[in-house]
Amino acid sequence: MFWVALIAVYIIISLVLVVGILINGIRPAKTLAWLLAIFTIPVGGILLYLLVGRNRRKKKLFPLQNDFLQKIDFENIRTNVPNFPTGGKTIELINATSNYPLTQRNRIAILNNGQETFEAIFSALQKAKEHIHFQYYIFEEGQLASRLLDIFKTKVQQGVRIRLLYDGIGSYSLSKSYIRDLKKSGVEVYQFLPFRFGRFLSSLNYRNHRKIIIVDGEIGFTGGINVSDKYLRGEDVEGNWRDIHLKIEGESAFLLDTVFAVDWYLASGNKVVIKRQPQKLQISNEDKLVQIVPSGPDDDFATMEQVYFSIINNAKQSVFIYNPYIIPNYAILQSLKTAALSGLDVRLLMSESTDSKLVDWCVRAYFESYLKAGIKLYLYPKGFMHSKVVICDDNLVSVGTANLDDRSLHQNYEVNAIVYDALICQQMKQQFLEDCEKSILLNYEEYKKRGWSTRILEGTAKLMSPLL
Numbered sequence: 034m035f036w037v038a039l040i041a042v043y044i045i046i047s048l049v050l051v052v053g054i055l056i057n058g059i060r061p062a063k064t065l066a067w068l069l070a071i072f073t074i075p076v077g078g079i080l081l082y083l084l085v086g087r088n089r090r091k092k093k094l095f096p097l098q099n100d101f102l103q104k105i106d107f108e109n110i111r112t113n114v115p116n117f118p119t120g121g122k123t124i125e126l127i128n129a130t131s132n133y134p135l136t137q138r139n140r141i142a143i144l145n146n147g148q149e150t151f152e153a154i155f156s157a158l159q160k161a162k163e164h165i166h167f168q169y170y171i172f173e174e175g176q177l178a179s180r181l182l183d184i185f186k187t188k189v190q191q192g193v194r195i196r197l198l199y200d201g202i203g204s205y206s207l208s209k210s211y212i213r214d215l216k217k218s219g220v221e222v223y224q225f226l227p228f229r230f231g232r233f234l235s236s237l238n239y240r241n242h243r244k245i246i247i248v249d250g251e252i253g254f255t256g257g258i259n260v261s262d263k264y265l266r267g268e269d270v271e272g273n274w275r276d277i278h279l280k281i282e283g284e285s286a287f288l289l290d291t292v293f294a295v296d297w298y299l300a301s302g303n304k305v306v307i308k309r310q311p312q313k314l315q316i317s318n319e320d321k322l323v324q325i326v327p328s329g330p331d332d333d334f335a336t337m338e339q340v341y342f343s344i345i346n347n348a349k350q351s352v353f354i355y356n357p358y359i360i361p362n363y364a365i366l367q368s369l370k371t372a373a374l375s376g377l378d379v380r381l382l383m384s385e386s387t388d389s390k391l392v393d394w395c396v397r398a399y400f401e402s403y404l405k406a407g408i409k410l411y412l413y414p415k416g417f418m419h420s421k422v423v424i425c426d427d428n429l430v431s432v433g434t435a436n437l438d439d440r441s442l443h444q445n446y447e448v449n450a451i452v453y454d455a456l457i458c459q460q461m462k463q464q465f466l467e468d469c470e471k472s473i474l475l476n477y478e479e480y481k482k483r484g485w486s487t488r489i490l491e492g493t494a495k496l497m498s499p500l501l
Contacts, residue, residue: 070423099289112137112322120429121451123343126221126324127451128367132317136284139323141457143432144278145464147264153280157182157248165195168245170203170434171259174211175203178260182214196220196295200241201227203259223300224408225446239330242445244278245293250308253286255279255450256432257421277355279432279450281323290324291390292448295327322453328435329446337435337449338442341423342368348425351378353465355420356466359383360395364410370406378409379409382468384419385412394494397487404477411472418468421449429453430461 112135124135144150158165158181165188172178182438185195197215199207201224215222225241256278258264263274287307294305325491328336345352345368352372359381361369373379386393403410423431431448435441452458465470 040266049181078183097270108438114331120177120347120425120451122347123322123340123429123451124344124453126292126339127324127336130200130336130339130400131327132334133288133325133327135322135324135372135453136288136307137320137322139281139283139285139321141321141323141452141454142280142284142458143460143464144254144258144280146275147258150254150276150278151264153248154254155180155184157246157252157254157280158188161188161193161248163193163249166198166245166247166290166297167194167195168198168241168243168293168296170240170244171194171261172204172206172207173259173261174206175262176265177262178211181260182211182218183360185215186218187222194221196293196297196305197222198225198241198296199395200225203242209258221301223247223297225296225300232268240445241296242441243292243296243327243448244434245448247286247290247293250287250290251282253281253289255281255289255434255448257419257434274434275413275416275418275420276393277420277422278363279452281450283320283323284321285325285450289448289450292327296446321457324451324453326431326433326451327447328442328449330444335443337447338362338364340431340449340451341365341435341442344423344425344429344431348372349424351380351424353380353382353424354437355382355418355422355465355468356385356437357417357419358392358396358438358441359399359410360392360436361399362442363441365437365442366399366402369408370402373403373407379407380411380465380469382411382413382418382465382472384417385414385473386417394490398491398495401477401481404475404480408476410475411469412475413468413472415471424461424465424467426457427458427462430458 078352127133142153144153167181183199189195197220199222202223212222217322226239244255244257244259258278261274264276266273280281290307294307297303297305298416326336326340328340342364345365352369369379370383383396383460400410419435421436423429425431429451431449431451435447435449441447
């Protein structure tokens, strides 16, 4: 009798999930795959769907996020959209999907590695007068963390309010003793989606991958670099970690502060009043047009996927991409191939190997397809290239946290800064081409000769792409 009841409950749960999938499913192929998994994999199919398959744009983790955002007035900093041949449509897209406006009064500094980045960060933190907002996906103890703790202690004593937010899974190694030291020194600390058994299935797969620092609402930092000593001294296996970060001064620092304030509210339940600082930058030829793009599973639209898609599809001459985790969905893959087949100069620069063998096989599963379409593919051999950068034509650069994979585009909370500026674009292009010269250019005829065992590993890894 017990087993009959158990089977009946299982059937009811399965039918409820099937109805939900049919109502909320977006892509027919994905919907069919989940239906087959539920009916052919007892128990496991249901658990897998609950873990990674649910449509979070329908069933939001944080339904109050939009209510919080609607109370923030961006109108007084909106900039009229210029008549860009490349960026205009992307600007309008971001306005429509995330409501984060284009801003004009900004200064930008490109930080090309960990040493440059943390020197700039420490300098800015030491000058803080009012508040420091600090948010990271990975926060590891070591030389950097110790120095940050010392700076935080000093600034709290000087009356600076410090809020620190870290991801519950990405920073799993952060010790209780370090967190105690932070709190004891006066730093306010919260985890984003901490690992809890009661919320295991609903939250484990949705992480906050953002890296944001804001000082007094005037200076902001974002990009791909985490708080980890491997950016200073490298690792035994991957070698030196290469990454690109941005220092942003001006209106877009205020917008980064707004992104932080929303995440702080979601994690702590406490609201942060973000005051726009008096504008100190004067309009000049140095001011840069910048747009902050936050995205996450609670958004009504897949904002980051649409932004990358728009950048690639609206390119007129070239698309250069730094990214270690290019595991494209159908839309991104087709846009890249279409651009190359249409005569654009499309180049992808990624590491010769990643920090995960499974991810490495999955990334490589698409190489033959790129090369056949005429995309130039470079593998960087001098360490781990962790940058997430898109350089389009001569006036658009995107630097941020979002990879070109399903996790970043649909499951993680991410943030990118898009700079519409010819000089910044020229600087980034020069650095990209220099890195290409140091890298291995793959050849289509040679690459397609790889063995069947390698192809099978790639194909198998590709099936795991939603989890990577």
